[in-house]
Amino acid sequence: MKKILNWMNHLQLAITNPKVIISVLVFCVGFLIFKRIGWDSGLGPLMQSDSQIKLYQTLEYKERGINSHQCFSKYHDFDSDFRFYPFRYPWAYFTTEVNGQRTCVFQYPSFFAQFFSLFPIPYRAYNAVILLLYLFLSCSVVLFLRSIFAIKKVEYLGLAGLLFLVGYAVSSAIEFSESIPAHLLLLSFFYSVFRLESTAKSSIVRDFFFGFCGGVAIFLRSESVIYIGFLGLVVLYYNRSQLLLFVKKYCPLVFGLVFALVLFGYYNYNEFQEVLGVRSKVSFDDFSRLLFKERIHLVFEFFFGDTNRIGFLFYCLPIVSLVIYSVLKVNLTYLQKVMIVSAILSFFSVVFLSPYSSGGLYLGLRFTEFSYLIISIFVISLLSTVTLPRERQIILLLILLQIGFGLYHVRRNFKTIDYVKKYHDIFQEKLEKYPNAPVVHLSTFDLLLISDSFLKKPHWIANRQTEFSDLELKFLSSNVKHFQVFVYNFKPPKDDNVTQEFYENWVDTKYEINSKYYKKVSDEEIAGFRLMFWEKN
Secondary structure (H helix, E strand, O other), X not given: OHHHHHHHHHHHHHHOXXXXXXXXXXXXXXXXXXXXXXXXXXXXXXXXXHHXXXXXXXXXXXXXXXXXXEOOOXXXXXXXXXXXXXXXXXXXXXXXXXXXXXXXXXXXXXXXXXXXXXXXXXXXXXXXXXXXXXXXXXXXXXXXHHHHOOOOOHHHHHHHHHHHHOOOOHHHHOOOOOHHXXXXXXXXXXXXXXXXXXXXXXXXXXXXXXXXXXXXXXXHOOOHXXXXXXXXXXXXXXXXXXXXXXXXXXXXXXXXXXXXXXXXXXXXXXXXXXXXXXXXXXXXXXXXXXXXXXXXXXXXXXXXXXXXXXXXXXXXXXXHHHHHHHHHHOOOOHHHHHHHHHHHHHHHHHHHHOOOOOOOEHHHHHHXXXXXXXXXXXXXXXXXXXXXXXXXXXXXXXXXXXXXXXXXXXXXXXXXXXXXXXXXXXXXXXXHOOOOOOEEEOOHHHHOOOHHHHHOOOEEEOOOHHHHHHXXXXXXXOOOOEEEEEEEOOOOOOOOXXXXXXXXXXXXXXXXXXXXXXXXXXXEEXXXXXXXXEEEO
């Protein structure tokens, strides 16, 4: 036993050496930047699914003005009623005006796209900006620990940066997503609360500003309201004996929060007739239609995963064990109690209230990324409070195990993305071979890999033969001499987030085209997709 303890002490000293930690951290940052450069090289940047839509939304604001909310389409004159517009649920939201005109807006938060539309940079650089914000967020985790928990040891701060850097929030860091900016704003709000709770000197301007940041975070990621709400309830509970002092102390922060909610809520209501934007209406409808057993299925899927996604317990078993151990065995400080209680309550609330199964592989954990951030801060803070060497060894061991789990999953995630990038470039090259040929999709599932091709040439959808026949006539009247067809050649998997009706009408809709005016010249299969080229007879 003595030899084992000595070996663990030597291992602990070696692994927690500041030079070792910083070297690993620098390597991981460099690796992320290297991969980002690779994914954004070639004919077009790697943008899939939701990121594509956010890119098109941003360019709509950039090209047509910050109040132009319609779905981006360079060829709107060809399809003014959006009949053949390729994007449907969950990306696009269609409405019919009183005069019969059909309109289309993207569901995602307009403020994110509007903000990025003001950047005087090419859209190919948008992914890089998100990655830089993620690196800044990792630094903010370190600064939070240094400021609130007074941790000064370089090795502990380095561990904090590394623990968060390789956590599952990296899935949002490598795509064009509003998640990372929302986490930065939300962390600013949490920082202000913990500054006030640590009896540090308050600042009216700072607290108002950070309260405002918290309000903006809600409009970027709606689950932010749950994190803010539970933090407020926990802090209120601990301050229940001095309510007047509590109200006075928190007035600037609350005013900032309310001001942001009123300001942006009014804008959303005025523009979209929804205080939290179009997405909130759709999310509420999706939440309402879910049966209890379907909700339980989503919860089970989140924790244990399935064939398409990684479960939370598989990704975070060490950190879950560490939280349980610390709550049962460690004498927590007041700030640590506030942090872990609010983190646990908000975590389970987000999991149980979310109406969605969010994406494949590691994206299924997305709604709780901020929980991982707060828990990362919490577990590193334990290193500054425990006094027994054995306790510190247990905490360090579990933190290092979680970092190991994170590195393993990040590697697997990146291998999948590398595979997608390989075929993404092949498809882009094929689509650009005929720059004047519109692309016809037979299913919404076929749209996952088109990236910025949609910005260069027309893409339309014809989900059944009758639709194609009408589209074909429009091609004839517009003197279209040839077109391409891009279709997934197998039965698409059913997303838990869509109804069976939508799946049958828009996803599982592959068919063999019967054309009266065009003939098929080529037909090839690449990685499960068919790419056909048709010419006018």
